[in-house]
Amino acid sequence: MFDTLLIANRGEIACRVAATARRMGLRTVAVYSDADAHARHPAVCDTAVHIGGAEPRASYLRGDAIIQAALQTGAQAVHPGYGFLAENEAFAKACADAGLIFVGPPVAAIAAMGSKSAAKALMEKAGVPLVPGYHGDNQDPDFLRRQADSIGYPVLIKASAGGGGKGMRVVGSSVDFDEALASCKREAASSFGDDRVLIERYLLKPRHIEIQVFADTHGNCLHLFERDCSVQRRHQKVIEEAPAPGMTEERRHAMGEAAVAAARAVGYVGAGTVEFIAEPDGRFYFMEMNTRLQVEHPVTEMITGQDLVEWQLRVAAGEPLPLTQEELEISGHAIEARIYAENPEKGFLPSIGTLNMLAFPEHVEFALGDVRVDGGVRAGDVISPHYDPMIAKLIVRGRNREEARARMLRALGDMRVAGLHTNIAFLRRLMADEAFATADLDTGLIERRVDTLFPPQKATPDAVLAMAAAALLHADGYTGGEAQRRSVAADPWDVADGWRVSGRHTRIFNLIDADGEARDITLLRDEGRWSMWQRDSAQPLEWAAQPVAPGRCRVRLRLNGEDHDGDALLLGESVTVYRDGQAYALQLHDAVAHAQDEAADPGGSLTAPMPGKIISVAVQPGDRVKAGDTLLVMEAMKMEHTIHAPREGVVQEIYFQPGEQVSDGEQLIALSDA
Incomplete structure (x- = not known):
């Protein structure tokens, strides 16, 4: 076993890996950007190395700086975390070339599964069922639109190198395809450095079920059962649970065997997740394989009693898997809720600001227990526009699903956050919703339950x-x-x-x-x-x-x-x-202090809902627009946000151009009455 581990990531996963490494007696090294100089993850590690600016491309995506940090601190291994460089074959190879152990799969496995299109072709050869679609190399927009037309709408445009719900668009008709494709490609290029996409038939009322797989260098490969990740917003997971409600032993066995076969097909080593989309009748289709540990791995740990990060480190050190398939058992039910700094009532718009208060319910941290919190921020920390706005993950376990759901409701009610918007109240409504309570799950649950999940605001009691x-x-x-x-x-x-x-x-x-x-x-x-x-x-x-x-x-x-x-x-x-x-x-409210605010006329301007960068401007001064028309597109928190005209009018002035940065609340466009 190596004795020093560098964690090539930030936030919650860096703190999570550090906690397990500490329990194993390993020395840990953190890397941090300008924005994270006072963050939690450098503080919980034995050593911390500054690697660059706040933007991910200037720091956490700089493989050369991370490898240099590992070499100068004497680290023998590098854990890439969930994202950034976790599925980057060039980084994995660079680690090996530098004599460092990459805590992840072989370069060939990352390459095989790194492209969604290539992975689907590989699975097709292996006989794994695929959703009807186009997964080829031709990226001509007209060609892709014709493919979508032949598949039949609705279709899903998905970044070939994507993940985390980024670079995905559901398109309902041919007339909307070109704009959605352009937006998807921009977001994919920004997030992954690769704008290639694939097109698939968009299944109605599907469930998102994934299988946790693990393999070692001794030829052993197994699965640690399934997780249901169907409850999503903007194609990003909100709630995860294990085991999947309603899963039969026969279906669990079939999906587990398919996942293990997929891992063996690419000579996989380490932790991986094979994701499937399942229809109500039980049919399931391969979507993708994430060649890393997933954000939702704690629910698997809770029902199996295993520390998957420890498994990762031991496998990376050349040890065999700790257990066999027959020795693994499911115990109880676990649910994970992602606590985000965002405003659900405004389309889940990320919320930027300082965590003036952050208090969790009584819990264990990064360990097994009935209530667990995995977090990477503290009270006083800033949620910045540079990274994902997740505050923490709240995980609970019960003897059954109903007990776990009740425990989650109580734990959410005991949370105290102030300084910015969060999704905590929304998550409580979701936990209490009849569809979720009865396990009537699918990836469109939030959209179809909008009336109950977003009730009219009541007057403050x-x-x-x-x-x-x-x-x-x-x-x-x-x-x-x-x-x-x-x-x-x-x-x-x-x-x-x-x-x-x-x-x-x-x-x-x-x-x-x-x-x-x-x-x-x-x-x-x-x-x-x-x-x-x-x-x-x-x-x-x-x-x-x-x-x-x-x-x-x-x-x-x-x-x-x-x-x-x-x-x-x-x-x-x-x-x-x-x-x-x-x-x-x-x-x-101080009437005197805010008198000027009330006298101002904000009706003719549009302001930035958060700090970000202008990606494109769709109008020019003098253009007449109607309510709902696209005015411009901003990028913030690694996502695109379209600014629409709130009413009919004439564009008077445009204050920013593509590529320029804007601050929260800055005026973007002046709009006069028509």
Whole structure:
């Protein structure tokens, strides 16, 4: 076994690999970019080496800099993590040429499976069923459109070298094909340095099921059962679970055998994932093989009791697989939810900013347990536009699927994040949704359940407003009033409860909720008793607050005879209340300070929803557009985002051109009335 391991990646996977390596007694080396100088992964490793700028191409995609870092620190092996260089045959070969062990498959296996088109051709020869489509080398747009026309719509355009849902577009008709192809190729070139695509028939109500395979250098190859990754948004996985609901032993055996056959066909070594698309009638088709460890591997670890990173390291050191196929068993059910900095209500738009607060439910970290968290960020870290906006992975295990689902619901409700938008509330709705609860799964679940997963926003409850007001009073030194006065034998002038000679004291709070609605409330203390006034209506109020951390308190109150409790976090002009698994973000409104904001007329401009780069501009000054027309395309978080006209109008001015960087909130285009 080697004694020093360099981890050629960042974030959660770097921390994950470091945790296992540490348990095995190995020394670890981290690499980091300018943006990650103060990140978590350099801190948890024994040594850290700076390798370049914030952009992946200037750092984490620089194989030469990573190999140099390994050589200068005395590392004998390189673990590539999930992405970046994990499936790069040139990097794997460069490691071998430098005398380093690449913790992954042989170069030939990466090459065979690195191109989706080539992999499908190989599987076709091996008799593995494929989805009808075109996987050839001809990339002429007219030719590809004709192929799509002959396959029949809807079709899926997919980057040949892609992964992670990037470089994929579903096209419903021939008239939309050219624009979707161009966008897909741009995204593929940006993400993978390769704009080649393949075309496949888009299956209706399919499930995405993948098989974890493992092979060693002694000729052993096995599978560690399946994962269901059907719940997706924008072709990216949101929820993963193992085993797959409704999987029969016969089908599990057939898919496992097919996956092992695929691995053997390319002389595979190490951890890999063979992905299948399955139809409701049980038929399944080979999609691709990822020649690396997957983001969702923890659910497999949870049901098998095995550390797959340890398996990787031992196999890379030349050891045989720790177990045989017959010795592997499924125990319980595991579910993984990806916690993202994004806004589901705005098309899952990534959210950029500082994690002012990050608190997880009681859990183990990077290890087996009923509740596990795999994360690479800490409170105070910045979610930047340069990398994937995943905050952490929350993984739970139960004796069965229903117990795991209930445990996930509770764990999500116990999470506390502030400073940016997250998908936590959306994930709780997803866990509680009838379709998910009954395992009515397919890759279109989120789209077909949009009415229940994206319900109309309700007004912020009065109890939440009262909690926010109580937290603000507590921050100003107030107590809950009469009960506190009775419990403290002190001079009445020392009691901070709002007491006045007249017996009455009033505090007015101007709050703005997440929808921008003003919620003005008045708290009145009269003869030792509080009440909350709204719209000339009063509700009796009793409250108490207990500090739990700087800027954070536990609030308990009785409003109009009903008991409520929750957490409140105060940061500057913001108050976030966590109650019943929901987070309510409120802003204190200073009418004088924001008078100019209200006087401004934002109706004629469009602004950048996040930092990014302008990829293309579809209009010119003077063009007349209608609502929904494409104005320009931005790239951020390794994804393309199209900016559409919000209404009919005339383009007055375009402030940025392709290739230029923009900041969050910058004005992009001026649009006048038609």
